[in-house]
Amino acid sequence: MTDDPDHKPASLLQQDARTKARNAAEKRFRWYGIIAIAISMIALVVLLATILTAGAGAFRQTYLNIPVTLDPAVLDPKGNRDPAEMAKVLTLSYGRVLDAAVEATVARHGIRIEGLSDKDIDGLISKEASAQVRDRVLAEPDLVGQTVEFDVLTGGRIDGYFKGRVTMDSAARDSNTSPAQLQLAQELANRGEIVTRFNWNFLRLADASDQRPEAAGVGAAIVGSFYMMLVVLFLAVPIGVAASIYLEEFAPKNRWTDIIEVNISNLAAVPSIVFGILGLAAFINFAGLPQSAPIVGGLVLTLMTLPRIIIPTRAALKAVPPSIRDAALGVGASRMQSVFHHVLPLATPGILTGMILGLAQALGETAPLLLIGMVAFIRDIPSGLPQGLFDPASALPVQVYNWTQRSDPAFIERASGAIIVLLVFLLCMNVLAIWLRRKFERRW
Amino acid sequence: MYDTNRRVENAVTPKDIKIQARKVQVFYGDKHALKDVDVDILDKTVTAFIGPSGCGKSTFLRCINRMNDTIPIARVEGEILLDGEDVYDRRVDPVQLRAKVGMVFQKPNPFPKSIYDNVAYGPRIHGLSRNRAELDGIVEGALRGAALWNEVKDRLSEPGTGLSGGQQQRLCIARAVATSPEVLLMDEPCSALDPIATAQVEELIEELREQFSVVIVTHSMQQAARVSQKTAFFHLGNLVEYGDTDDIFTRPKDSRTEAYISGRIG
Numbered sequence: 001m002t003d004d005p006d007h008k009p010a011s012l013l014q015q016d017a018r019t020k021a022r023n024a025a026e027k028r029f030r031w032y033g034i035i036a037i038a039i040s041m042i043a044l045v046v047l048l049a050t051i052l053t054a055g056a057g058a059f060r061q062t063y064l065n066i067p068v069t070l071d072p073a074v075l076d077p078k079g080n081r082d083p084a085e086m087a088k089v090l091t092l093s094y095g096r097v098l099d100a101a102v103e104a105t106v107a108r109h110g111i112r113i114e115g116l117s118d119k120d121i122d123g124l125i126s127k128e129a130s131a132q133v134r135d136r137v138l139a140e141p142d143l144v145g146q147t148v149e150f151d152v153l154t155g156g157r158i159d160g161y162f163k164g165r166v167t168m169d170s171a172a173r174d175s176n177t178s179p180a181q182l183q184l185a186q187e188l189a190n191r192g193e194i195v196t197r198f199n200w201n202f203l204r205l206a207d208a209s210d211q212r213p214e215a216a217g218v219g220a221a222i223v224g225s226f227y228m229m230l231v232v233l234f235l236a237v238p239i240g241v242a243a244s245i246y247l248e249e250f251a252p253k254n255r256w257t258d259i260i261e262v263n264i265s266n267l268a269a270v271p272s273i274v275f276g277i278l279g280l281a282a283f284i285n286f287a288g289l290p291q292s293a294p295i296v297g298g299l300v301l302t303l304m305t306l307p308r309i310i311i312p313t314r315a316a317l318k319a320v321p322p323s324i325r326d327a328a329l330g331v332g333a334s335r336m337q338s339v340f341h342h343v344l345p346l347a348t349p350g351i352l353t354g355m356i357l358g359l360a361q362a363l364g365e366t367a368p369l370l371l372i373g374m375v376a377f378i379r380d381i382p383s384g385l386p387q388g389l390f391d392p393a394s395a396l397p398v399q400v401y402n403w404t405q406r407s408d409p410a411f412i413e414r415a416s417g418a419i420i421v422l423l424v425f426l427l428c429m430n431v432l433a434i435w436l437r438r439k440f441e442r443r444w
Numbered sequence: 445m446y447d448t449n450r451r452v453e454n455a456v457t458p459k460d461i462k463i464q465a466r467k468v469q470v471f472y473g474d475k476h477a478l479k480d481v482d483v484d485i486l487d488k489t490v491t492a493f494i495g496p497s498g499c500g501k502s503t504f505l506r507c508i509n510r511m512n513d514t515i516p517i518a519r520v521e522g523e524i525l526l527d528g529e530d531v532y533d534r535r536v537d538p539v540q541l542r543a544k545v546g547m548v549f550q551k552p553n554p555f556p557k558s559i560y561d562n563v564a565y566g567p568r569i570h571g572l573s574r575n576r577a578e579l580d581g582i583v584e585g586a587l588r589g590a591a592l593w594n595e596v597k598d599r600l601s602e603p604g605t606g607l608s609g610g611q612q613q614r615l616c617i618a619r620a621v622a623t624s625p626e627v628l629l630m631d632e633p634c635s636a637l638d639p640i641a642t643a644q645v646e647e648l649i650e651e652l653r654e655q656f657s658v659v660i661v662t663h664s665m666q667q668a669a670r671v672s673q674k675t676a677f678f679h680l681g682n683l684v685e686y687g688d689t690d691d692i693f694t695r696p697k698d699s700r701t702e703a704y705i706s707g708r709i710g
Contacts (some may be wrong), residue, residue: 018504228561302655321553323549323551323553324553324556325514326511326514326547326549326553327549327555327616327619328555328565329511329514330509330511330547330549331543331569331619331620331622332540332541332542332543332545332566332569332570332623332624333539333565334539341565341569342555
């Protein structure tokens with residue numbers, strides 16, 4: 001075989017040098033592929049594992065169960081149970097009532113810990129707790145004078161202790177807590193007074209100030225993101241699909257349509273923050289729409305999403321075989337009938353996929369929203385539609401950005417929790433895209 | 445205007461002229477694809493267009509129902525009269541024209557819908573039926589006309605794309621026939637079919653001749669000889685010779701025709 005000048009193999013049972021080299025190259029290439037996939041899978045797993053471990057805590061919350069004697073002398077000084085009058089009593093007074101209740105509970109259990117101060121005992125509960133109790137009392141004025149069991153939020157450090165974020169060591173170096181306080185919390189937990197439950201409030205409540213991470217939630221961000229997605233859905237999708245159909249099926253192919261085409265591709269590549277500047281100038285400064293409002297965020301994201309819907313929609317229309325158009329025209333269908341009866345149904349799965357991926361991208365977009373004021377501290381959930389579109393709101397990715405800026409490590413947990421919420425929404429949208437694609441896919 | 449009652453003498457039996465083309469030129473951009481085509485196509489006759497690839501026979505076919513309008517760079521000059529009316533007149537809506545001049549394409553292209561909907565689509569958009577029963581009648585008639593009824597009558601709701609290639613092409617013929625056109629254009633209808641399906645379609649063309657004027661573009665000279673009464677030979681954008689099929693294949697007048705049918709060019 002080696003002597004053969006034409007490199008012809010002497011036998012089929014023996015591989016010649018060329019075949020061996022080719023097979024080796026093929027094998028190497030397979031390994032490159034496997035390694036590439038392995039790296040990306042590992043990266044994904046590490047990412048998800050990090051976020052899940054960091055963010056799982058946000059979905060659990062520790063509460064202290066205490067009987068609170070709602071002293072009428074403090075909470076309703078006039079004694080007429082008029083909510084309007086009672087509203088003048090500030091959370092500060094409720095704080096004193098709660099402090100007394102916590103101290104009473106500790107005393108009742110006879111817990112004695114060396115170095116435990118009253119400040120430590122009062123610090124068990126969140127600063128948010130007094131607002132929690134006040135809201136409840138104002139809603140039900142008849143509670144005043146009674147002793148009512150309350151599940152109040154524990155402080156961020158206590159919460160962190162039960163989630164493993166705060167340890168005795170770290171507490172010793174922390175001015176906001178002390179080992180004695182944690183010991184007390186442990187004692188109360190052993191007696192069943194401190195419990196950890198699923199934290200629905202994380203999904204329901206709005207943001208909270210720096211001192212009370214335990215009360216912060218993504219409610220306002222979810223509502224804000226949802227409203228923005230509605231705006232994008234009702235603006236970007238019809239405009240984008242109509243533009244694609246016109247450009248692909250009706251527009252003459254000339255210099256103007258070429259320019260439009262190039263610009264749509266360019267627009268898709270414009271950094272999203274530029275759209276934020278545009279939105280600030282056009283919608284807020286010029287049109288006078290309110291800052292931080294989902295309507296403005298939605299409009300900005302609509303501009304950003306349009307090219308990202310137009311491009312896949314055009315691709316989907318282009319993928320419909322021309323023979324279908326010929327067939328429709330051949331039996332005397334008008335251009336519009338051929339598009340709407342035949343081409344569009346065949347392009348639907350592609351259009352829907354593009355649309356949902358565009359929406360998903362818009363859902364995760366942060367930069368343009370920072371410029372139109374959605375990064376502001378939002379304490380209230382936006383109201384219902386349509387007024388809610390003009391209320392200040394946050395958005396999920398912006399909320400994540402916001403929380404990662406705060407100093408208290410408890411906010412990192414919240415930020416990871418918000419990322420999990422965001423990822424769940426994105427996952428749902430992708431599953432929906434796949435499902436729609438399957439449902440509408442037709443073979444021809 | 446052209447008198448539709450005029451009789452022509454060169455046919456075996458005197459027949460009406462259905463389509464009359466005069467000095468038809470087609471340009472694709474700068475390319476002069478079809479030059480000075482004059483042809484009279486008879487009613488209730490099968491006319492075959494033959495010629496080597498790129499000779500302009502399909503281009504001319506697509507001029508008759510203005511399918512070339514869908515190609516932006518195509519430009520048509522001259523006149524094509526259908527029953528004495530110029531189809532390129534500004535007042536003509538191609539949609540109305542295509543209802544009168546049906547077309548069957550090279551590759552079977554049924555809609556990805558049910559067999560019934562494939563055939564019913566044309567009648568529906570042209571409003572040819574007043575109710576479901578009437579539409580059912582049209583569909584059955586068209587499928588019978590395309591010799592497909594017996595094969596599909598029990599599965600009309602199944603997708604047309606599930607049929608075999610030959611059945612699909614006959615479905616496309618049924619679809620074209622359903623709008624009761626006056627002319628049926630066929631652009632190499634058998635090139636994607638096996639010999640058995642081809643034989644079925646050819647048989648069908650023979651039957652369709654009784655109702656329509658059929659114009660068929662084909663690459664197969666045997667097919668042209670089998671199915672057509674008139675044959676036109678195109679070469680390099682020119683209509684070289686047009687006459688009775690028998691004459692073209694046995695006594696061609698032009699040397700290029702003779703060269704083509706004897707296999708020396710093309």
